[in-house]
Amino acid sequence: MTMSEKTVPASSGSGGALREKRRSPWWEVWRRLRRNKAAVAGMTVVILLLFVAVFAPLIAPYDPNQTNIKIRLQPPSAEHLMGTDNFGRDMFSRVIYGSRISLYVGFIAVGIGAVFGGILGAVGGYYGGRLDNFIMRCMDVLLAIPQIILAIAIVGALGTSLLNLMIAVGISQLPRYARVVRASTLTVRGQEFVEAAKAIGASDTRIILENILPNCMAPIIVQSTLGVAQAILAAATLSFLGLGIQPPTAEWGSMLSSGRQFLRNAPYLTFFPGVAISIVVLALNIFGDGLRDSLDPKLRQ
Amino acid sequence: MKDTLLEIKDLNVIYKTYEGTVAAVNGVDFALDRGKTLGLVGESGAGKTTTALSIMGLVPSPPGIIQRGRVTFAGQDLLTLPEKDMKKIRGNRISMIFQDPMTSLNPVLSVGLQISEALVAHQNLSEAEAERKAAEMLEKVQIPGARYREYPHEFSGGMRQRVVIAMALACNPRLIIADEPTTALDVTIQAQVLELMRSLKEEFATAMIMITHDLGVVGEVCDDVAVMYAGRIVEMGSLDQIFGNAMHPYTLGLFRCIPDIEEESSTIHPIEGLMPEPLDLPKGCPFHPRCPQCMEVCRQVVPEACEDNGHRVLCHLFGGGERRA
Amino acid sequence: MLRYFTKRLIFLIPVLLGVSIVIFAIVHLAPGDPAEVMLGPSATQEDIGKLREQLGLTKPLYVQYWIFLTNALKGDLGRSIKSNAPVLEEILERFPATLTLASLGMLFAITVGLPLGVLAALKQNTWVDALCSFFALVGFSIPNFWVGLMLMLLLSITIPILPSSGFDSWKNLIMPTIVLGIQTMAVIARMTRSSMLEVIRQDYVRTARAKGISDRLVLTRHILTNVMIPVVTIAGIYFGHSLGGVVITETIFSIPGLGRLIVDAIRAQDYPVVQGGVLFFALCVGIVNLLVDLLYAVLDPRIKAQYRSAK
Numbered sequence: 001m002t003m004s005e006k007t008v009p010a011s012s013g014s015g016g017a018l019r020e021k022r023r024s025p026w027w028e029v030w031r032r033l034r035r036n037k038a039a040v041a042g043m044t045v046v047i048l049l050l051f052v053a054v055f056a057p058l059i060a061p062y063d064p065n066q067t068n069i070k071i072r073l074q075p076p077s078a079e080h081l082m083g084t085d086n087f088g089r090d091m092f093s094r095v096i097y098g099s100r101i102s103l104y105v106g107f108i109a110v111g112i113g114a115v116f117g118g119i120l121g122a123v124g125g126y127y128g129g130r131l132d133n134f135i136m137r138c139m140d141v142l143l144a145i146p147q148i149i150l151a152i153a154i155v156g157a158l159g160t161s162l163l164n165l166m167i168a169v170g171i172s173q174l175p176r177y178a179r180v181v182r183a184s185t186l187t188v189r190g191q192e193f194v195e196a197a198k199a200i201g202a203s204d205t206r207i208i209l210e211n212i213l214p215n216c217m218a219p220i221i222v223q224s225t226l227g228v229a230q231a232i233l234a235a236a237t238l239s240f241l242g243l244g245i246q247p248p249t250a251e252w253g254s255m256l257s258s259g260r261q262f263l264r265n266a267p268y269l270t271f272f273p274g275v276a277i278s279i280v281v282l283a284l285n286i287f288g289d290g291l292r293d294s295l296d297p298k299l300r301q
Numbered sequence: 302m303k304d305t306l307l308e309i310k311d312l313n314v315i316y317k318t319y320e321g322t323v324a325a326v327n328g329v330d331f332a333l334d335r336g337k338t339l340g341l342v343g344e345s346g347a348g349k350t351t352t353a354l355s356i357m358g359l360v361p362s363p364p365g366i367i368q369r370g371r372v373t374f375a376g377q378d379l380l381t382l383p384e385k386d387m388k389k390i391r392g393n394r395i396s397m398i399f400q401d402p403m404t405s406l407n408p409v410l411s412v413g414l415q416i417s418e419a420l421v422a423h424q425n426l427s428e429a430e431a432e433r434k435a436a437e438m439l440e441k442v443q444i445p446g447a448r449y450r451e452y453p454h455e456f457s458g459g460m461r462q463r464v465v466i467a468m469a470l471a472c473n474p475r476l477i478i479a480d481e482p483t484t485a486l487d488v489t490i491q492a493q494v495l496e497l498m499r500s501l502k503e504e505f506a507t508a509m510i511m512i513t514h515d516l517g518v519v520g521e522v523c524d525d526v527a528v529m530y531a532g533r534i535v536e537m538g539s540l541d542q543i544f545g546n547a548m549h550p551y552t553l554g555l556f557r558c559i560p561d562i563e564e565e566s567s568t569i570h571p572i573e574g575l576m577p578e579p580l581d582l583p584k585g586c587p588f589h590p591r592c593p594q595c596m597e598v599c600r601q602v603v604p605e606a607c608e609d610n611g612h613r614v615l616c617h618l619f620g621g622g623e624r625r626a
Numbered sequence: 627m628l629r630y631f632t633k634r635l636i637f638l639i640p641v642l643l644g645v646s647i648v649i650f651a652i653v654h655l656a657p658g659d660p661a662e663v664m665l666g667p668s669a670t671q672e673d674i675g676k677l678r679e680q681l682g683l684t685k686p687l688y689v690q691y692w693i694f695l696t697n698a699l700k701g702d703l704g705r706s707i708k709s710n711a712p713v714l715e716e717i718l719e720r721f722p723a724t725l726t727l728a729s730l731g732m733l734f735a736i737t738v739g740l741p742l743g744v745l746a747a748l749k750q751n752t753w754v755d756a757l758c759s760f761f762a763l764v765g766f767s768i769p770n771f772w773v774g775l776m777l778m779l780l781l782s783i784t785i786p787i788l789p790s791s792g793f794d795s796w797k798n799l800i801m802p803t804i805v806l807g808i809q810t811m812a813v814i815a816r817m818t819r820s821s822m823l824e825v826i827r828q829d830y831v832r833t834a835r836a837k838g839i840s841d842r843l844v845l846t847r848h849i850l851t852n853v854m855i856p857v858v859t860i861a862g863i864y865f866g867h868s869l870g871g872v873v874i875t876e877t878i879f880s881i882p883g884l885g886r887l888i889v890d891a892i893r894a895q896d897y898p899v900v901q902g903g904v905l906f907f908a909l910c911v912g913i914v915n916l917l918v919d920l921l922y923a924v925l926d927p928r929i930k931a932q933y934r935s936a937k
Contacts, residue, residue, distance in 0.1 A: 405833045
């Protein structure tokens with residue numbers, strides 16, 4: 001089942017006409033999105049990057065971890081488009097492979113944040129009262145610590161690994177999803193179809209999953225798209241500080257970090273991974289902006 | 302001798318939008334004498350506000366373009382006046398009262414400042430003098446001058462509209478354009494504000510253009526009346542001519558919309574149909590799809606104005622100064 | 627009004643209490659043993675045990691937390707494992723540099739971001755708008771540590787006009803300020819633009835124009851005052867964010883500030899410093915939020931009235 005079908009309460013009627021009607025809000029969003037040239041460009045770049053990440057072994061000309069001291073620190077050339085690093089590894093291949101980790105971390109971290117934050121927000125918004133108050137105060141506590149410092153502290157405690165990095169970034173993003181979902185839940189909670197679902201004796205879990213969450217999808221999607229961009233930035237930051245992905249894994253942040261000591265003689269080691277991060281994050285932000293405008297035409301100028 | 306203050310000749314304003322070009326004002330002509338009040342009547346979208354904004358030189362551009370026409374105010378053509386000189390007229394010799402007092406005052410500035418800034422701009426007053434004058438203006442609209450430093454949210458809707466009136470009158474303008482000044486107010490407040498406007502108009506001897514869709518308001522304050530429909534003035538004359546001898550079917554329709562308390566029957570008679578889509582005006586007379594007396598010629602030809610003793614009407618039923626029907 | 631702010635200040639207490647619990651929990655979940663770290667790999671099991679006893683690490687966690695909390699309330703955040711200096715002293719010693727940086731970053735963000743947003747809105751849908759908006763989006767998207775490295779490459783290596791590290795003269799501050807402020811600048815520019823477009827269409831702006839006052843007055847007095855309200859909100863939120871950014875800036879430019887203190891402490895598993903540092907950051911964020919609220923009241927008389935009537 002697609003989410004668009006769920007945006008309408010579990011009504012009994014079916015058939016072509018109704019189905020058409022159910023699909024239309026998302027179709028309308030897609031139509032508006034297509035007209036936004038910047039958003040389409042952003043989306044294209046994101047898709048292209050996903051493609052690069054998936055087919056990295058086919059695209060990369062060399063093994064990203066193959067060291068060869070004889071060709072260390074070579075400037076960009078026809079054989080090595082982005083030069084070679086201090087171990088003689090091909091930078092172009094490493095940048096290509098780096099997209100895997102970045103996108104992986106970005107999506108999983110947002111997944112962690114959105115799922116747990118979403119559940120907390122939905123539960124708080126749905127039940128209200130003390131539970132809601134308690135959850136939101138907890139979110140205030142998390143928000144009181146600057147995100148990057150929170151993530152650093154978590155990674156510092158759990159130890160540096162890919163999983164811990166994703167957990168740290170995910171937790172530091174959690175409050176924003178909780179807030180967004182809670183706000184939408186509050187607006188949906190009082191509507192008739194929720195009352196109707198209650199009246200026919202649907203369980204709370206079911207109401208939250210089937211009636212409330214689908215109606216919060218729009219803000220969650222927008223927030224997540226922008227969130228992936230921020231998560232990629234945060235992960236790269238942690239790796240840059242030596243608290244994320246450790247060398248020799250090809251990851252943009254840690255590549256930047258190791259390239260830093262060669263800034264004077266081999267600036268291309270820091271230049272290209274930075275460009276790669278910027279492009280991914282920029283594309284995601286442009287796409288997210290466009291998505292937000294399409295989902296909420298009121299905001300459009 | 303005629304003492305004309307404002308004369309508008311063949312004013313045409315269009316709005317260029319993505320969907321197409323909208324002719325908002327379509328050859329509007331009228332004149333207003335010093336100290337007189339003209340009522341500009343019509344449904345929303347008839348072009349009343351655009352006409353007013355053209356006089357003020359405030360037609361939003363883009364998308365608005367004044368295509369042609371002349372707006373002569375005290376001998377000066379306002380449409381060709383440089384912006385620098387127009388600024389000296391705006392708020393000084395012509396001022397405007399907007400419809401919604403809840404939104405037309407700046408929420409973060411004190412009402413006193415909002416009144417006095419026009420004085421500072423136009424009368425070379427010092428801040429202190431302007432402040433004193435502004436407090437005086439507040440008193441004129443029956444608000445204690447001591448409330449000078451208060452903010453709009455501390456006033457009720459009716460009081461805010463009085464603040465707006467004080468603002469408009471501050472520099473003693475020769476012409477006030479009031480764009481539905483009472484529409485957004487409670488009925489009981491409407492009468493008060495209207496009464497205030499009338500007495501202040503007398504006191505300051507200003508001319509006024511009263512934009513409204515309420516013929517009751519027109520009957521109370523106006524000397525002349527112009528009825529607009531789809532960007533045109535379809536009928537214009539003195540208050541007596543329009544109220545006593547309305548000719549255009551649209552004007553007659555407007556009068557039928559007013560419930561008559563003296564009559565037993567409580568039915569009102571709305572004009573059938575809706576204003577035409579401004580993007581898609583019908584051929585011929587724009588009113589013909591809704592006109593109860595529509596003739597074949599109305600569907601084809603745009604009527605020309607005919608005038609009799611200052612009573613002008615734009616309808617195929619009338620021509621050559623004689624009534625045909 | 628004072629009442630309202632006292633209330634807000636009191637509300638800060640449970641948040642800080644929560645932060646202290648969170649950070650205490652995070653730090654004590656860490657697998658490493660501080661006693662081992664302190665004594666180094668050559669230490670005997672006996673020595674480690676003794677030190678653990680001394681540091682109170684053998685006590686149950688909640689007792690340890692209680693000791694930490696009561697001491698913190700007295701202004702005692704413990705002693706650094708690495709340097710043995712009182713943590714609060716270390717923090718206060720490092721704080722001025724961080725505060726200077728954060729303030730300069732904010733100043734940069736506002737002085738560049740605000741005009742950029744205003745310009746974009748005034749020239750809506752022209753190439754100027756497109757350029758400003760794209761610039762803001764880029765500023766929001768590029769990693770600030772990379773900006774730092776690229777600036778360094780350009781201004782310290784290629785054209786050596788600025789020093790790449792240290793904290794001695796104003797020249798040391800230029801690049802860190804840009805690096806720290808660039809994201810906030812982008813956010814402010816975007817917020818200013820959308821807020822401008824909203825305000826420009828308001829009736830009161832038309833009223834102001836109808837008064838015949840100068841365009842400059844319409845912009846500064848009528849438009850910008852209203853534009854500032856949402857911009858201040860965003861700037862306040864991002865100030866907390868940019869406080870986190872000092873971690874990066876201070877690391878890249880070798881500035882002895884609070885951010886580097888925390889990163890170094892995490893690397894060295896110097897847990898009292900981590901606890902104290904994070905708590906201190908949270909306090910700063912709380913105070914900044916309070917100041918933003920105060921600023922609101924100055925900008926918006928409606929909010930001021932609300933504060934007055936709040937009990």
